[in-house]
Amino acid sequence: MGGPSEARPPEPSREALQVMSVLLDTSAFLWWAAGDRKLSKAVIKIIEDSDTEIFLSAASAWEISTKVRIGKLPEAEWMGGQFRRILLSQSFRELPISMEHADLAGALPGDHRDPFDRLLAAQSRLENLTIATNDAALKSLGIKAVW
Numbered sequence: 001m002g003g004p005s006e007a008r009p010p011e012p013s014r015e016a017l018q019v020m021s022v023l024l025d026t027s028a029f030l031w032w033a034a035g036d037r038k039l040s041k042a043v044i045k046i047i048e049d050s051d052t053e054i055f056l057s058a059a060s061a062w063e064i065s066t067k068v069r070i071g072k073l074p075e076a077e078w079m080g081g082q083f084r085r086i087l088l089s090q091s092f093r094e095l096p097i098s099m100e101h102a103d104l105a106g107a108l109p110g111d112h113r114d115p116f117d118r119l120l121a122a123q124s125r126l127e128n129l130t131i132a133t134n135d136a137a138l139k140s141l142g143i144k145a146v147w
Helices: 026-034 041-048 058-069 074-079 083-090 099-107 115-127
Strands: 020-024 052-057 093-095 130-132
Touching: 020 026, 020 041, 020 115, 026 041, 026 058, 026 074, 041 052, 041 130, 052 058, 052 083, 052 115, 058 074, 058 115, 083 093, 099 115, 115 130
Parallel strands: 020 052, 020 130, 052 093
Antiparallel strands: none
Protein backbone atom coordinates (compact mmCIF):
# COMPACT_ATOMS: atom_id res chain seq x y z
CA MET A 1 0.00 0.00 0.00
CA GLY A 2 2.95 2.33 0.32
CA GLY A 3 1.58 4.26 3.38
CA PRO A 4 3.58 5.59 6.29
CA SER A 5 5.05 3.05 8.65
CA GLU A 6 2.82 1.97 11.52
CA ALA A 7 5.79 1.61 13.83
CA ARG A 8 5.64 3.80 16.92
CA PRO A 9 8.62 5.93 17.87
CA PRO A 10 10.46 4.81 20.98
CA GLU A 11 9.32 6.19 24.31
CA PRO A 12 11.44 9.14 25.41
CA SER A 13 13.78 8.48 28.29
CA ARG A 14 13.08 9.84 31.76
CA GLU A 15 15.96 12.27 31.28
CA ALA A 16 14.51 13.50 27.97
CA LEU A 17 11.21 14.19 29.69
CA GLN A 18 12.97 16.22 32.41
CA VAL A 19 11.39 14.09 35.12
CA MET A 20 12.87 14.79 38.51
CA SER A 21 13.22 11.80 40.82
CA VAL A 22 13.26 12.56 44.52
CA LEU A 23 13.73 10.31 47.53
CA LEU A 24 12.04 11.69 50.65
CA ASP A 25 14.07 11.34 53.79
CA THR A 26 12.14 10.02 56.76
CA SER A 27 11.43 13.44 58.28
CA ALA A 28 10.26 14.88 54.95
CA PHE A 29 7.88 11.95 54.53
CA LEU A 30 6.54 12.31 58.08
CA TRP A 31 6.03 16.04 57.65
CA TRP A 32 4.28 15.54 54.29
CA ALA A 33 1.98 12.84 55.68
CA ALA A 34 1.12 14.98 58.71
CA GLY A 35 0.73 18.25 56.79
CA ASP A 36 3.46 19.74 58.97
CA ARG A 37 4.69 23.25 58.17
CA LYS A 38 8.31 22.18 58.78
CA LEU A 39 8.40 20.97 55.17
CA SER A 40 9.94 23.60 52.92
CA LYS A 41 7.86 25.33 50.26
CA ALA A 42 10.32 24.12 47.62
CA VAL A 43 9.87 20.47 48.64
CA ILE A 44 6.07 20.86 48.79
CA LYS A 45 6.14 22.22 45.24
CA ILE A 46 8.34 19.32 44.09
CA ILE A 47 6.04 16.71 45.67
CA GLU A 48 2.94 18.33 44.19
CA ASP A 49 4.48 18.48 40.70
CA SER A 50 3.02 15.65 38.62
CA ASP A 51 6.26 15.51 36.61
CA THR A 52 8.20 14.46 39.71
CA GLU A 53 8.68 10.83 40.71
CA ILE A 54 8.62 10.61 44.50
CA PHE A 55 10.24 7.62 46.19
CA LEU A 56 10.02 6.36 49.75
CA SER A 57 12.62 3.92 50.94
CA ALA A 58 11.79 0.77 52.85
CA ALA A 59 14.45 2.13 55.24
CA SER A 60 12.08 4.96 56.22
CA ALA A 61 9.27 2.52 57.03
CA TRP A 62 11.78 0.52 59.08
CA GLU A 63 13.00 3.67 60.88
CA ILE A 64 9.51 4.94 61.66
CA SER A 65 8.29 1.55 62.89
CA THR A 66 11.38 1.11 65.04
CA LYS A 67 11.09 4.56 66.61
CA VAL A 68 7.36 4.10 67.27
CA ARG A 69 8.07 0.73 68.94
CA ILE A 70 10.73 2.16 71.27
CA GLY A 71 8.65 5.24 72.12
CA LYS A 72 10.73 7.86 70.27
CA LEU A 73 8.03 8.67 67.69
CA PRO A 74 4.58 8.18 69.25
CA GLU A 75 3.02 10.76 66.90
CA ALA A 76 3.60 8.38 63.98
CA GLU A 77 1.93 5.38 65.59
CA TRP A 78 -1.02 5.73 63.18
CA MET A 79 1.30 4.79 60.29
CA GLY A 80 1.90 1.27 61.56
CA GLY A 81 0.97 -1.19 58.81
CA GLN A 82 -0.16 1.68 56.55
CA PHE A 83 2.97 2.46 54.52
CA ARG A 84 1.80 0.78 51.32
CA ARG A 85 -1.63 2.46 51.55
CA ILE A 86 0.00 5.84 52.12
CA LEU A 87 2.35 5.32 49.16
CA LEU A 88 -0.51 4.38 46.86
CA SER A 89 -2.71 7.24 48.01
CA GLN A 90 0.09 9.72 47.28
CA SER A 91 1.29 8.03 44.06
CA PHE A 92 4.73 7.62 45.63
CA ARG A 93 7.01 4.79 44.55
CA GLU A 94 8.45 2.20 46.90
CA LEU A 95 12.23 1.86 46.96
CA PRO A 96 13.19 -1.59 48.28
CA ILE A 97 16.56 -2.22 49.92
CA SER A 98 18.98 -4.20 47.75
CA MET A 99 22.22 -5.96 48.61
CA GLU A 100 24.09 -3.20 46.73
CA HIS A 101 22.35 -0.52 48.79
CA ALA A 102 23.28 -2.27 52.03
CA ASP A 103 26.89 -2.83 50.95
CA LEU A 104 27.41 0.82 49.98
CA ALA A 105 25.65 2.06 53.14
CA GLY A 106 28.18 0.22 55.27
CA ALA A 107 31.13 1.31 53.15
CA LEU A 108 30.37 5.03 52.81
CA PRO A 109 33.20 7.10 54.25
CA GLY A 110 32.55 9.46 57.12
CA ASP A 111 31.64 9.41 60.78
CA HIS A 112 27.86 9.57 60.38
CA ARG A 113 26.61 6.58 62.39
CA ASP A 114 22.87 6.60 61.70
CA PRO A 115 22.24 3.38 59.72
CA PHE A 116 18.97 4.70 58.27
CA ASP A 117 20.63 7.85 56.91
CA ARG A 118 23.54 5.83 55.54
CA LEU A 119 21.09 3.57 53.71
CA LEU A 120 19.17 6.52 52.25
CA ALA A 121 22.46 8.05 51.07
CA ALA A 122 23.50 4.78 49.42
CA GLN A 123 20.14 4.45 47.69
CA SER A 124 20.36 8.05 46.52
CA ARG A 125 23.77 7.47 44.99
CA LEU A 126 23.05 4.12 43.37
CA GLU A 127 19.61 5.07 42.03
CA ASN A 128 20.61 8.62 41.01
CA LEU A 129 17.97 10.22 43.22
CA THR A 130 17.97 13.64 44.84
CA ILE A 131 17.05 13.46 48.53
CA ALA A 132 14.54 15.91 50.00
CA THR A 133 16.20 16.63 53.34
CA ASN A 134 17.22 19.43 55.66
CA ASP A 135 19.49 17.09 57.64
CA ALA A 136 23.08 18.38 57.52
CA ALA A 137 24.45 15.04 58.73
CA LEU A 138 22.76 13.22 55.86
CA LYS A 139 23.99 15.83 53.39
CA SER A 140 27.54 15.22 54.69
CA LEU A 141 27.40 11.77 53.05
CA GLY A 142 27.82 13.37 49.62
CA ILE A 143 24.30 13.09 48.26
CA LYS A 144 22.35 15.39 45.94
CA ALA A 145 19.89 17.20 48.16
CA VAL A 146 17.02 19.64 47.83
CA TRP A 147 15.31 21.66 50.52
